[in-house]
Structure formats: C-alpha cells, structure tokens
Amino acid sequence: MIYLKCFASAARRCFTQSPVCGLISTTARFAKCGSASLANSSPGVNACRRTSSLSNRGAVLHASCAISGGGSCFCRTRFRSVSTAVSKDVVLFEHDRGAFFRLLGFFCAGQFLFWVSLAHFAFTGLKETVITHDAAAAAGKGLPKLGGVSLNLGSSKWRYGFTVSCLTVGSLVLVAGSVFARRSVSRVLLHRGGQEVTFTTYYPFGGTSSFSAPLRHVSCVAHRAEAPSMIPVRVKGHAFYFLLDKQGRFHNARLFDVTVGAYRKL
Structure with a gap:
C-alpha cells in the first residue's frame, strides 16, 4: 500500500x-x-x-x-x-491463427452432428417398457429406480428430456465456438490520422472479416503488460469483448498502448 x-x-x-x-x-x-x-x-x-x-x-x-x-x-x-496522428495506415497488431480456427470449426461441427444424432436416436429409438404386476412378480423385481423414480427410459418424460438435453449441448458447443472465433482478433489497423481503427476477426472455419470503428469507441479493459494471455478490448455497439492473443505480434507497442490499448469510458 x-x-x-x-x-x-x-x-x-x-x-x-x-x-x-x-x-x-x-x-x-x-x-x-x-x-x-x-x-x-x-x-x-x-x-x-x-x-x-x-x-x-x-x-x-x-x-x-x-x-x-x-x-x-x-x-x-x-x-x-507518442504521436497518434499517423500519416499512413499502421498495423498495430497481427496474429495468424487460421489453422487453429479451421480445426475449431471442424470440432464444433463434429460435436453438433454427434449430439444431434444422439438426440435423434433418443427420440426415435427409445421405447417405453411396460411391465405388468404378474411379470414383475415372476421376475422378482420391477423397473430399476433412481431416487424413487423408475428408470423407464422409453417413457415420454425421459425420451423428450434426453432429446432436448442432447440438442442443447450440441447447440451450446457450436455457439460457443462461433462466438470465440468471431471475437478473436487477427489484425488491428490504425487508419491515417489516428481517429479510426479496423479490426479483423475470424470465422469458425478460418475465414476472416473486418469492421471499422472510431477510436473513441474502443476501450481496452486491461493493460497489455497486465493481461495474462488475452487482452480484452471493448468496442461500443458490439456485444462481448474482442480478444487479442499476447502471442501475436505488436508492430508498434507504444502506439498501441496510447490508442487501442488505452482505457476509455464508453
């Protein structure tokens, strides 16, 4: 202190x-x-x-x-x-992770297809098991129970619940992978004059897209020297944080710190 x-x-x-x-x-x-x-x-x-x-x-x-x-x-x-009024476009940050996001896209797609197929099997393949009292007495036991609930996996309650759960897990994996890719930054470009910045982000299968925003609408939550692995950047009008991997290359670290890497109250 x-x-x-x-x-x-x-x-x-x-x-x-x-x-x-x-x-x-x-x-x-x-x-x-x-x-x-x-x-x-x-x-x-x-x-x-x-x-x-x-x-x-x-x-x-x-x-x-x-x-x-x-x-x-x-x-x-x-x-x-450090002058921010640059006379030409300056690349502040660059990190090529196209191969990683291609693999991520295939992984998420595979997981989604797996859980969808499992949900289809649960909905169409599970049949309700009906055991009469005479058959139960002859066998010496009825349906197995868990917490007092009969494990009749073919019943409507189990069948619909298992189907919805599989679809939910598959959708969450696909959405999480897509959001992570869309918020992972490949390149940051400061335009001439220092008043506008362009972010290039990834798609799940390695593609990229760019958008521009005024520098006054960009705020870095954690300083480059303090962030452990990812630098979170907030852009006004966009949900979630944009992530800059510290393993990437900062072409002009000082200029980055006073432009994109500076904290602003949005």
Whole structure:
C-alpha cells in the first residue's frame, strides 16, 4: 500500500505541473521488487520499481519509485510523447491463427452432428417398457429406480428430456465456438490520422472479416503488460469483448498502448 501512495503522490505532482489533463487511461505494474539500489539513491534501499503508463493524446508518464528503510519516498518521473496522428495506415497488431480456427470449426461441427444424432436416436429409438404386476412378480423385481423414480427410459418424460438435453449441448458447443472465433482478433489497423481503427476477426472455419470503428469507441479493459494471455478490448455497439492473443505480434507497442490499448469510458 505504501508503494501505491508513493506513486500516486509522484503522479499527482507531475500532472499538476504539466499541461496534460483529461486522463483517459491509468495502468501500472510492478517490474522489480526486492532489495535493490536505484540510481542517485543511497545503497541498501528496499526498492520496488513501479512502472506506469498514464496516457492522454499520446502523452505517457513513466515513474520509478522506491521506499527507503525509514519510509521515505524516492520517485523519478518523465514524460514521453507518442504521436497518434499517423500519416499512413499502421498495423498495430497481427496474429495468424487460421489453422487453429479451421480445426475449431471442424470440432464444433463434429460435436453438433454427434449430439444431434444422439438426440435423434433418443427420440426415435427409445421405447417405453411396460411391465405388468404378474411379470414383475415372476421376475422378482420391477423397473430399476433412481431416487424413487423408475428408470423407464422409453417413457415420454425421459425420451423428450434426453432429446432436448442432447440438442442443447450440441447447440451450446457450436455457439460457443462461433462466438470465440468471431471475437478473436487477427489484425488491428490504425487508419491515417489516428481517429479510426479496423479490426479483423475470424470465422469458425478460418475465414476472416473486418469492421471499422472510431477510436473513441474502443476501450481496452486491461493493460497489455497486465493481461495474462488475452487482452480484452471493448468496442461500443458490439456485444462481448474482442480478444487479442499476447502471442501475436505488436508492430508498434507504444502506439498501441496510447490508442487501442488505452482505457476509455464508453
């Protein structure tokens, strides 16, 4: 908590003394923690270097803070300006996963066909078993029971329930695979002028499609350095998050952080 207070104090002073205002994104992470010595500070400082990214119109604040043994706070801050008004179209992110989504499409289609065929068998193949009292007495037992309910799988209740359950599972697998493919991003393109961005997403069998949106309608929920594997991006007017796999290639990471990778209140 003391590191958070130290960093917040340094950021507040820096922004108070600078013309940058209207903060649109605030993300931070711990880069190095432990016993270390920062430059221009005394040896043996119990240091925790905190790297931040505070951006507004391409202005980025970086801060490194350390706490001494007596509780004193040492912070170094600096601004870096990244121009978002690009003179030509710039590819910010790219990740080719066509083969994976082709396999995903075949898997989902196979699962759907399997569950549909199982539902067809349940609806047409299961027959109700009728056991008379005389036959039950001769056999010494009646139908098996589970929780007091007779397991007559051919009865209307079991037959319709099993059929609906199979159709539900198959549909869920197909829909989940389709939604995941449609929200997985293959490429992000920032257009000339830096005011519009184009997302390219996948179809279940490896195909792609693109759509464009104003940059002000794009908000990144988690910073690129904090997201574990997928970077969730929200686009106004579209349901669910768009996912950028961190295994992809960021062609211009700094420009990405202050454009698509910045948090905006939509």
